[in-house]
Amino acid sequence: MRECDELTLTVLVDNYIDMLMSNSPGITRQGMPEHFGARNGTPLAENGISFFLETSAGGRRTTILFDAGMSPIPLVHNARLLGIDLTKVDQVVLSHGHPDHFGGIYAALAEIGYRVPVLVHPSAFTPRLIQRPDVTLxxxxxxxxxTDLVEAGGAVVALKDPLEIAPGVMTSGEIPTTVDFEEEVPVGRMSVRDGHVCVDPIEDYQTLIVNVKGVGLIVLDPCGHAGVVSSLDHAMKLAEVDAVHGVLGGFHLGHAGITQAKVDRTVDELVARGLSWVSPMHCSGFRTQRAVAERMPDAFRLMTVGTVVRFAA
Structure with missing residues (x-):
């Protein structure tokens, strides 16, 4: 896997805002001055996630929108507030076909304003259902x-395999769950395939892997459906390296029914892999954030809407 010279990562959408947080080396936040002196408004949060990536390699810059949050308003509002010009987006990647990751895509495509590649697994369009005793969706x-993506301006790239989409930036393709405790129990999670209702394996899930010169691998894992540890191991295998510098995203450990044992075992494996940066976001849950903060205090970074991070040697 090739390298990029640097990565600038902006959190466009996430579940949290905290105006009391301050800047730190390599991290710029929307803090008290921006909130109290909010001439242009303040950032909006929602149950969703979206990253805006800017990478450079050999003097050439690439911009990527990775996921689009739950609804159109926060993504567009936050981009304008943060001075992000969505017309400069080169590529869009959707991690999977769940509404908290694609909900703002049509508004984003309208802002982009030209036919832009949208990389998405073909199974993301498969009809999905949730059937439980207390809820039916x-x-x-x-x-x-x-069809709607094309009409909105997307050039759909239906993709199952890993693909380098810029120097040092690769989609993961389908991710095998290789750690036993990360196997999900899909209670009530169903899909319709070839006219049959069956358990939904969410095989459309994919991450982004960025290889930054002098830093190492940064894995963006928006919802952790394959298991964050399995995703890290998959990234290392693709990049043919034996370490990951950092991981940011939703670790899918905040849901009802997730045991404390699973949270603890996940953090055990993160500790064992020696990461220097761990940011549990979106669907990770407070227990996971607390566990990482307590057991990996030097690696833990709390991300909130509007945070800008620069990774470079």
């Missing part, structure tokens, strides 16, 4: 269709 991803 029928076809909850019906807003995501290939």
């Amino acid at each position: 029928q076809y909850f991803n019906k807003q995501l269709t290939e």
Whole structure:
């Protein structure tokens, strides 16, 4: 895997805002001055996630929008507030076909304003359902269709395999869950395939892997459906390296029914892999953030909406 010279990462959408947080080396935040002197408004948070990436390699810059949050308003509002020009986006990547990751895509494409590649696994369009004793959600991803993406300005790239989309930036492709305790129990999680209702394996899930010169691998794992540890191991295998510098995203450990044992075992494996940067976001849950903060205090970085991080040697 090739390298890029630097990565600037902006958190466009996440579940949290905290105006009391201050800047730190390599991290710029939306803090009290921006909130109290909010001439242009303050950032908006929601149950979703979206990253804006800017990479450079050999003097050439690439901009990537990775996921689009839950709804159109926060993504567009936050981009304008943070001075991000979405018309400069070179590529869009959707991690999977769940609404908290694609919900703002049509508004984003309208802002981009030209036919831009949208990389997405073909199974993201598969009809999905949740059927449990207390809730039934029928076809909850019906807003995501290939036809609508094309009509909105997306050039859909249906992709199952890993693909280098810029120097030092690669999609993971399908991720095998290789750590036993990360195997999900898909209670009530169903999909419709070839006319049959079956358990939904979420095989469309993918991460982004960025290899920064002098830093190492940065893995963006927006929702952790394959398991964050399995995702890290998959990234190392693709890049043919034996370490990861950092991981940011949703670790899928904040849901009801996730045991404390699973949270603890996940952090055990993160500690064992010697990461220098760990940012549990979105669906990770407070227990996971607390566990990482307590057991990996030098690696833990709390991300909030509007945070800008620069990775470079």
